[in-house]
Amino acid sequence: MARSDEHNRAARERAREVILQAAVSLFAERGVSGASIAQITQRAGVAQGLVNYHFGGKEQLISAVFDRWFEALFGIPQVDGTADERLAGIIDGALTATGYALSVQRAVFAMQQQPTTHRLYAESEERHAEQARASEDIVRAMFRERGAADPALEEIMLRSTLEGIFMKYAVYGDTYPLEDARRWVHRLYGLPEPQTPLPLQLAPRDPDTRTRASGALRAEQ
Numbered sequence: 001m002a003r004s005d006e007h008n009r010a011a012r013e014r015a016r017e018v019i020l021q022a023a024v025s026l027f028a029e030r031g032v033s034g035a036s037i038a039q040i041t042q043r044a045g046v047a048q049g050l051v052n053y054h055f056g057g058k059e060q061l062i063s064a065v066f067d068r069w070f071e072a073l074f075g076i077p078q079v080d081g082t083a084d085e086r087l088a089g090i091i092d093g094a095l096t097a098t099g100y101a102l103s104v105q106r107a108v109f110a111m112q113q114q115p116t117t118h119r120l121y122a123e124s125e126e127r128h129a130e131q132a133r134a135s136e137d138i139v140r141a142m143f144r145e146r147g148a149a150d151p152a153l154e155e156i157m158l159r160s161t162l163e164g165i166f167m168k169y170a171v172y173g174d175t176y177p178l179e180d181a182r183r184w185v186h187r188l189y190g191l192p193e194p195q196t197p198l199p200l201q202l203a204p205r206d207p208d209t210r211t212r213a214s215g216a217l218r219a220e221q
Helices: 004-030 037-044 050-052 058-074 085-098 102-112 115-127 129-145 150-177 178-186 214-220
Strands: none
Touching: 004 037, 004 050, 004 058, 004 115, 004 129, 004 214, 037 058, 037 129, 050 102, 058 085, 058 102, 058 115, 085 102, 085 129, 085 178, 102 115, 102 150, 129 150, 150 178
């Protein structure tokens, strides 16, 4: 590839990424209906026509946000070792990811619930169906190795538990005890107490803390 062609390709990829990041940020802040293409491109610092060039329109941009969510979800590295060590790795990896990808989590959780965007979420889920099934099978095999009577249900409930923590952390921000929630989940599954904290910048927990949505507002300021 000629140097100029490579430079142009890199510039296109950068433009697409800044548009996607601006969309994630604004969808999280204002919802889909409250974030226009003009606002997204203004925040991205690019020409408005580049949304159509890179994505085809707002609906396709929303789909790209969902795709980014699934890519992040399936990109969590797996830990080798015993079933217990692999389970601890899944819990810690998932909770670490929620700290690093809070904006996309907020955007996706909001859009999952809206009739106009739930269809797009389902379509993205279908595009990642093979990865989802493989991931589910890995977790179910792990629970089978741990002696679970119903590995399929255990996989569903683990996912439900972690997604519940994701959602609450997105709502309550630094008033949500993410590190303590992590340790609670470890105890729930009879895992050893973690020896080191999650690799995140978390606010110290007040023993009398109360979860408040203002905690998420403070995190954005």
